Amino acid sequence: MNTFTYQMRVRHSEGALVRILGLTRRRRFDVIQFFAQPSPDGDFMDIEMTVRSARQGPTLARQLANLLDVTSVGFLVAEKAIAEKAIAPQAASVAC
Numbered sequence: 078m079n080t081f082t083y084q085m086r087v088r089h090s091e092g093a094l095v096r097i098l099g100l101t102r103r104r105r106f107d108v109i110q111f112f113a114q115p116s117p118d119g120d121f122m123d124i125e126m127t128v129r130s131a132r133q134g135p136t137l138a139r140q141l142a143n144l145l146d147v148t149s150v151g152f153l154v155a156e157k158a159i160a161e162k163a164i165a166p167q168a169a170s171v172a173c
Contacts, residue, residue: 079154080109081134085124085141086149089115093146097124100144106130106137121148 087093094113101108106128113124128137134152142150 078129078131079134080127080129081106081137081152081154082125082127083138083141083150083152085126085147085151086116087113087122087124088146088148089120089122090146093122093144094124096144096146097126097141100140101126101128101137104130104137104140105132 085097087097098108098111107130108126108128110127111124112126113122115121116123130137134154138150138152141147
């Protein structure tokens, strides 16, 4: 199983969080942690979401970036369990 942490900037609109969580669940990623806070200007939300899945991280990042309210997505490979051996974190991002 792979663990990924996504960092997103999302327009502060009705249903935005539901769409993000719904997409994540439908794509068979288990949400481990979800944190959202308003941006300083109040027009956006900064979201950090940690998920676990056997699937690859860029897959969900691309799909999240296609959501209407999502303006940017980045992800960090937090942990990859292969024979109980931890692999160092790798950073990546997806342009919207």
